[in-house]
Amino acid sequence: MSNATAGTAATHRAATPKGEHADEFHIHPHISSTALNAKVLGALYFFTFLTVLAYRVDLGNANLAVATLISVAKSFLVCAFFMHLRYEKAFMSVALLGGIVCMGLFFGYTLNDTDHRGEANPFSSTRYNQVTGKYAHGTPEWIEKNGFVEVTAKFDEAEQKALEATGETPAEAAKAAGLPAGDAAKAAATPPGESAAKANPEGAAGAAAANGKGTKAGSATAGDASSDAGKAAPDAGAAKGGGGATKGSAGAAKGSAGAAKGSGGARPTR
Amino acid sequence: MATDTQTAGEHGPAYLAHHFDTPAQQFDTAKLAMWVFLAQEMLFFSGLFVAYVVFRFWYPTAFSVGSHLLDWKMGMLNTLILLTSSFTAAQAVSYAQRGMPKRVGWMLILTILLAAGFMVVKYFEWNHKFHVGFLPGAHFKPDAEGMVAIGDAVKLAFHGGGIGYHLRTFFGLYFVMTGLHGLHVLIGMGILAWIWVRNHRGEFSSEYWTPIEITALYWHLVDLVWIFLFPFLYLID
Structure with missing residues (x-):
């Protein structure tokens, strides 16, 4: 086999430069000049600044589209010039285009499903089905069970104690978290399925339930804790339960407890 | 691979593998294979983008809040x-x-240094996030x-109004996407260094520079991914 190959090569060499493969033996690359590469780099810098400027304008949902378009333009420059695709044989681009088509299928099919699962709540980002009034897929289980209060995180008990030692009041904590009590109450009241009749039966059951849950929430999620705090607040006897719930949870939960106090009826509903 | 004993007259230049007819064919094959890898x-x-x-x-x-963090x-x-x-x-x-x-060598060194600079900036970013507890998924646990910072971000975010429980999801994606990209940068630095050594040894010429071009193609892909990651992660209204 090596003889045959060597023979073929020898033929090519003998035939060069007049043979049919005259142009294929040596590589004849496109050599990009420094000036061209520098111009491409300049354009890429320009688009980078443009994308930063574009995001500072509130275009609503169009912001993502604009950012994507600018990124596609930058990618085109990199592929065409830096990666020499512009000067290559077409079959090099086929691999890239094939990948892009597959990506399109991937995105299209997935979003066709996931982006049509009810409306998003602007405050909580949870989605609910407008027909049933229930939370849609993509909503964490604990929100489905306990309703939503805008809480992101929990503290360690040690951290919580350290916070308490500084003498911060719930209102201050809420302020530190950037959540005016009123806003927090509004947010708490916003989750879907408005009717109070549908409210969590456990909430109606009162302090005992809230207390038990609060303990659980301390180790689980702050959301549990603060939602129970919200339920407990209107009931004077439940004050302890609410306090217990707050203890194990975050500064933000403190804020929510304050919010519930302020609005009274701001009870998370399904 | 062509052996050292092979003389130029038998098959072609020493860099021409015996299963290729011509350097041009070998060069195009290498590039096509690289493009298939890049598509992969x-x-x-x-x-991750889906x-x-x-x-x-x-x-x-x-x-929205996450990007402001x-x-x-x-x-x-x-x-x-x-x-x-x-x-x-x-x-x-x-x-x-x-x-x-010589200039190839300097360009490769510059590329490696810039890559290192990128990783240094990333280190400071990641370090801060670890410090304040902005960790992915279940480990998301901000300190005071x-x-x-979350409170400040809420004020800045156009979609503000609630903190959003799902910051953990945002930071999960942030760490996985920038982490895998960073891994690509590190691997790229290794390959660039290897190519620098080969260039220093005088393995490349105006007739044969395929490894340099293939490495550059990989490096451009690393750049391409970041071109999308930057606005998608840092610039959400």
Whole structure:
């Protein structure tokens, strides 16, 4: 086999430069000049600044589209010039285009499903089905069970104690978290399925339930804790339960407890 | 591979593997294979981008607030660094084609240094996030400083109004996407260093520079991924 190959090569060499493969033996690359590469780099810098400027304008949902378009333009420059695709044989681009088509299928099919699962709540980002009034897929289980209060995180008990030692009041904590009590109450009241009749039966059951849950929430999620705090607040006897719930949870939960106090009826509903 | 004992007359230059007829054929084959690999890399990252888009549409508040917890100035600095490194990589190829190995070496070193600069910036970003507890998924646990930062981010975010429980999801995607990209940068630095050594040994010429070009193609892909990551993670309204 090596003889045959060597023979073929020898033929090519003998035939060069007049043979049919005259142009294929040596590589004849496109050599990009420094000036061209520098111009491409300049354009890429320009688009980078443009994308930063574009995001500072509130275009609503169009912001993502604009950012994507600018990124596609930058990618085109990199592929065409830096990666020499512009000067290559077409079959090099086929691999890239094939990948892009597959990506399109991937995105299209997935979003066709996931982006049509009810409306998003602007405050909580949870989605609910407008027909049933229930939370849609993509909503964490604990929100489905306990309703939503805008809480992101929990503290360690040690951290919580350290916070308490500084003498911060719930209102201050809420302020530190950037959540005016009123806003927090509004947010708490916003989750879907408005009717109070549908409210969590456990909430109606009162302090005992809230207390038990609060303990659980301390180790689980702050959301549990603060939602129970919200339920407990209107009931004077439940004050302890609410306090217990707050203890194990975050500064933000403190804020929510304050919010519930302020609005009274701001009870998370399904 | 062509053996050293083979003389140029038998088959062709020493760099020409025996299963190829001509250097041009060998060069195009290498490039096509690289493009197939790059397409595979693209699909590898596209899975993460699909997850990103799904969660961004589901949890717009968390993504808006989350992006305000990142420092877009650092993101932009890294974008400019990586774009410049793509330029130096392209210049390395260009100088190789013209048979200027010394300049190739300098361009490769510049590319490696810029890549290192990118990783240093990333280190400071990641370090801060670890420090304040902005960790992925179940480990998301901001400390007092982190909570204050979240409060500030809520005020900045266009979609503000609630903190959004799903910040953990945003930071999950942030760490996986920038982490895998960072891994690509580190691997790229290793390959660039190896290519620098080979260039230093005088293995390349204006007739044969395939490894330099293939490495540059890989490096441009690393740049391409970041071109999308920057606005998608740092610049959400």
